Amino acid sequence: MLTIWGRATSSNVQKVLWTCEELSLAFERMEAGREHGQVDQDWYAAMNPNRLVPTLRDGELILWESNTIMRYLANRYGGAALYPVEPGPRALVERWMDWQLSILAPAIAPVFWGLIRPPAGGVDPAQLAGHVDRLARTWALVDRELAQHPYVAGDRLSLADIAMGNSVRRWYAFSFERPDLPNLAAWYARLGERPGFRKHLMGPVV
Numbered sequence: 001m002l003t004i005w006g007r008a009t010s011s012n013v014q015k016v017l018w019t020c021e022e023l024s025l026a027f028e029r030m031e032a033g034r035e036h037g038q039v040d041q042d043w044y045a046a047m048n049p050n051r052l053v054p055t056l057r058d059g060e061l062i063l064w065e066s067n068t069i070m071r072y073l074a075n076r077y078g079g080a081a082l083y084p085v086e087p088g089p090r091a092l093v094e095r096w097m098d099w100q101l102s103i104l105a106p107a108i109a110p111v112f113w114g115l116i117r118p119p120a121g122g123v124d125p126a127q128l129a130g131h132v133d134r135l136a137r138t139w140a141l142v143d144r145e146l147a148q149h150p151y152v153a154g155d156r157l158s159l160a161d162i163a164m165g166n167s168v169r170r171w172y173a174f175s176f177e178r179p180d181l182p183n184l185a186a187w188y189a190r191l192g193e194r195p196g197f198r199k200h201l202m203g204p205v206v
């Protein structure tokens, strides 16, 4: 049985939970992170020296870094449909997974923190508007890609879509004016048809 440490509200934990659903994998989830603590304990740091969530245990193997965990699960448990074996299609999935971590996550973070967990003293509206604009331009790039095929890395759902699921859910949950990005909106609706998305990503945006 897989064990996953991490609070269900974490975007990075949600990626792993949704991947498990797509692969029909049984797992036990242990609360950890933020209000649940545990990450500050020595036994946790021995598994994950970053003191972050998620952490996965599969037998003797301990893994951290959500995208690495997703790839491991797909490789280990017959997930070639989500993570193709052939180098070209595989590289397209990996490209978008790297992009999610290096471009999308830094673009959404200041918007999320500004709107959902504003600092004491409030947020500077002009600064927040700048962050929203940058995020909108980041999504526009995905919208253009999605004009060519229904999922970010091709014709079928892949780990790349799962990695971005929480971000697009937050984008449509925030209350501000959004530019019209029809392909992005259609993709969001498509992701919403997946039971794993509905089960693990549609909770409160906190």
Ligand SMILES: N[C@@H](CCC(=O)N[C@@H](CS)C(=O)NCC(=O)O)C(=O)O
Residues within 6 Å of the ligand: 007, 010, 011, 012, 013, 032, 033, 034, 039, 051, 052, 053, 054, 064, 065, 066, 067
């Ligand atoms: N690159 C890491 C980032 C992990 C990360 O930043 N996790 C956040 C939650 S999304 C965390 O642990 N925050 C502290 C906490 O919840 O206590 C990954 O993808 O797994």
